Amino acid sequence: MTAILNKDEVTKTVADTARMICAEQPGVAEPKSIRDLDSFSFVQIALELENTYGVKLIEDLEDFEGENFEDLAEAIVQLAANSDDDDHKTG
Numbered sequence: 009m010t011a012i013l014n015k016d017e018v019t020k021t022v023a024d025t026a027r028m029i030c031a032e033q034p035g036v037a038e039p040k041s042i043r044d045l046d047s048f049s050f051v052q053i054a055l056e057l058e059n060t061y062g063v064k065l066i067e068d069l070e071d072f073e074g075e076n077f078e079d080l081a082e083a084i085v086q087l088a089a090n091s092d093d094d095d096h097k098t099g
Contacts, residue, residue, distance in 0.1 A: 013088050019081035026053050041076040063087040
């Protein structure tokens with residue numbers, strides 16, 4: 009079961025994770041939004057957030073068109089809520 013996630017806290021975690029991962033890469037500027045990420049950085053961030061929140065983010069972002077950290081946070085909150093709903097249906 010997944011706890012209900014606070015969107016503001018998730019947004020902060022998304023932004024902090026993006027900054028941390030980009031800081032580890034030489035010559036990569038600090039991202040201000042999702043638009044600032046190259047695909048390699050985005051995948052690394054998504055994998056880290058999957059581990060943090062226990063959601064399958066990459067598989068479910070096929071139609072994601074967000075541009076900022078808040079958009080990605082909203083997707084994570086929704087995925088976690090859907091995962092929790094699925095757990096209740098099968099459990």
